[in-house]
Amino acid sequence: MNMHSISKESSITLVELPPTQFGIYNGDPGYDVYSQFGLPARAIHALEGVLRAEGYTNVLSINPNYHGKRGRLTPENEERIFTSDVLGISAISRTSPQSMELARRYKKQNPRGYAIAGGFDPTFRFQDWLADGGTDVVVLREGERTLVDLLEKLGSHNLDDVNGIAYRRNGSIRVTDPRALMTSEELAELPHPYYDEKTRRKVNVAMMEASRGCPHNCDFCTVTQFYGRATRRKPAEYVATGLDQIKKMGRELFFVDDEFTMSPKHTLNLLEQIINRDLRRTASAQVTVKAAKNPELIKYLKRAGIEILQIGIESIDDETLASYGKPNTAAQNKEAIEILRDAGFWIHGMLMPGGDGDTIDKLWSMFEWATNSLDSIQLTPPVPFVGTRMNQTMREQGRILSDEAYLYDGHSVLVRPKNITPFELQNTICQMYEKFYSLKQGARRFLSSPKKILQAGIMFQLLGRGLKDKVLYSPQAIAHLEFLKGVS
Numbered sequence: 001m002n003m004h005s006i007s008k009e010s011s012i013t014l015v016e017l018p019p020t021q022f023g024i025y026n027g028d029p030g031y032d033v034y035s036q037f038g039l040p041a042r043a044i045h046a047l048e049g050v051l052r053a054e055g056y057t058n059v060l061s062i063n064p065n066y067h068g069k070r071g072r073l074t075p076e077n078e079e080r081i082f083t084s085d086v087l088g089i090s091a092i093s094r095t096s097p098q099s100m101e102l103a104r105r106y107k108k109q110n111p112r113g114y115a116i117a118g119g120f121d122p123t124f125r126f127q128d129w130l131a132d133g134g135t136d137v138v139v140l141r142e143g144e145r146t147l148v149d150l151l152e153k154l155g156s157h158n159l160d161d162v163n164g165i166a167y168r169r170n171g172s173i174r175v176t177d178p179r180a181l182m183t184s185e186e187l188a189e190l191p192h193p194y195y196d197e198k199t200r201r202k203v204n205v206a207m208m209e210a211s212r213g214c215p216h217n218c219d220f221c222t223v224t225q226f227y228g229r230a231t232r233r234k235p236a237e238y239v240a241t242g243l244d245q246i247k248k249m250g251r252e253l254f255f256v257d258d259e260f261t262m263s264p265k266h267t268l269n270l271l272e273q274i275i276n277r278d279l280r281r282t283a284s285a286q287v288t289v290k291a292a293k294n295p296e297l298i299k300y301l302k303r304a305g306i307e308i309l310q311i312g313i314e315s316i317d318d319e320t321l322a323s324y325g326k327p328n329t330a331a332q333n334k335e336a337i338e339i340l341r342d343a344g345f346w347i348h349g350m351l352m353p354g355g356d357g358d359t360i361d362k363l364w365s366m367f368e369w370a371t372n373s374l375d376s377i378q379l380t381p382p383v384p385f386v387g388t389r390m391n392q393t394m395r396e397q398g399r400i401l402s403d404e405a406y407l408y409d410g411h412s413v414l415v416r417p418k419n420i421t422p423f424e425l426q427n428t429i430c431q432m433y434e435k436f437y438s439l440k441q442g443a444r445r446f447l448s449s450p451k452k453i454l455q456a457g458i459m460f461q462l463l464g465r466g467l468k469d470k471v472l473y474s475p476q477a478i479a480h481l482e483f484l485k486g487v488s
Contacts, residue, residue: 006151013061062077062080093120102134117135118143288311358420423488433468
């Protein structure tokens with residue numbers, strides 16, 4: 001790594017690449033349920049806000065969905081990237097192949113530049129990122145303070161006093177002391193994300209983070225491995241100020257918290273701020289079934305405009321729930337969903353078919369319940385993300401079918417089920433999606449739904465934007481189905 005200093009005038013480009021078919025750099029777009037809704041990149045805009053506040057004057061974020069052409073980097077994008085003094089890359093598992101290729105191309109064209117990667121995948125696979133030859137430094141876990149510290153220290157021959165990084169030095173990989181997670185007070189000192197005009201104009205759904213971490217510890221989840229069991233809530237006034245800054249961005253709002261209602265008192269304070277400051281808009285949030293036990297919370301969620309609740313139900317089979325490390329029973333899940341729907345919420349159920357207790361019959365029973373009890377569904381077979389207990393357990397049992405990172409998309413079957421063949425599970429998931437989001441079922445739910453505008457909008461996003469062709473039967477999905485035939 002060439003050690004030269006970075007100044008406040010140095011060019012810094014932050015990039016978050018979208019999914020592509022087979023993880024090919026600048027390849028055909030890859031899709032999932034969430035990609036249908038036009039969300040902004042999450043990390044790079046937060047980091048740009050931090051760097052601008054620190055006095056860096058030449059910072060630019062690039063997300064090909066909004067700054068490129070048809071989801072691809074343009075020659076102009078690449079010119080900016082490859083001539084930058086610093087390239088910052090944010091990546092998740094499914095975008096890591098193309099992101100690592102971007103780092104390699106950057107270093108080939110700009111050997112004196114610094115390639116820095118961060119996010120969930122680089123954190124848990126920093127050895128792979130650094131051994132690949134393109135990435136100089138990986139920021140581990142939270143990046144706002146670490147990146148600022150790192151930029152100030154670049155040029156030193158020893159980065160060991162920058163906590164929370166892994167880097168290449170003299171042919172070996174060095175890992176520094178961990179950086180403590182920011183406290184709630186420190187999170188409230190951060191500037192809000194910086195969104196350029198193109199991003200503000202093009203996104204469909206704006207995003208807001210009111211807290212970090214999750215109090216639960218499910219076997220399949222990377223959140224507690226990334227943040228630990230620590231949960232930190234941002235002050236309600238701080239979050240409300242951030243909401244005011246994006247109130248004209250997107251048609252709807254999504255709270256990205258992993259458990260929006262984990263602290264009812266804090267959530268109520270925030271909801272009151274939203275109501276009192278006239279920040280109400282149609283919004284969605286991820287909650288657990290515990291929310292159903294708090295009538296006051298239910299009332300204020302509705303008053304603040306949070307119409308859509310995304311709930312990680314995973315299963316309605318107790319054996320399967322236990323195998324995932326979930327704290328709730330099937331009966332508790334069903335009761336809570338009924339309460340929340342009766343209260344007028346749109347329930348987006350996140351289900352995880354393919355657990356150790358599942359059979360084909362059980363899955364279709366779950367689907368029958370979902371058809372009558374949920375407004376929209378997301379079917380995610382178990383994904384053995386690196387860093388999770390599920391990955392460790394499934395690897396020990398020899399049940400991980402593929403380590404191809406681009407397949408870690410929440411749609412592809414990657415773990416061999418106990419009672420179903422991998423191909424049967426994948427095919428069943430496709431059939432369920434087609435049935436649930438068919439025109440017939442969509443019309444039935446539209447006629448019976450009190451939220452007809454919302455129902456029509458969701459169906460347009462999923463059907464009009466090609467759920468079947470783009471997600472279920474994309475070239476990558478078809479190739480994976482053929483692969484699963486061979487291992488079933």
